Amino acid sequence: MSSREWNKTLESFLNIKKMADEIGAKTILIFFPQRGNMYYEKATGNKLPIDNYEALESRCLRSFADKEGIFYIDTSEIIINYVNSLDTEAKLNFYPYLEMDGHLSAAGNKLIADELYSYIKKLRKISPKN
DSSP states (O other): OOOHHHHHHHHHHHHHHHHHHHTTOOOEEEEOOOHHHHHHHHHHSSOOOTTOHHHHHHHHHHHHHHHHTOEEEEOHHHHHHHHHHSOTTOOGGGSSBOTTTOOBOHHHHHHHHHHHHHHHHHHHHHOTTO
């Protein structure tokens, strides 16, 4: 990926990291996948193809984050596992995305918050002085 827009995005992430570094904070980049890919398995009964665009985007972001010393969380697996665990009769408010516009629902926000909390706890155990 090397479009002008992509490079501008990466530049913005580097600016955020620089500001965080200046105040002694860590930077965590969180990848929020689109709703369609997260519901694919549940809707079709098939695994999401590994060569889908979002997987490529996530790999590129992870590579960038690793190179720049930025922590990275891809929430795709967490969301897919949660969606697949839902009963077929589950009401829409249990799904991680809002019905109308694809933003995270309360359930989705909780999934992400719980993952972020676990990630930070793990980081603190690895480097308790930071």
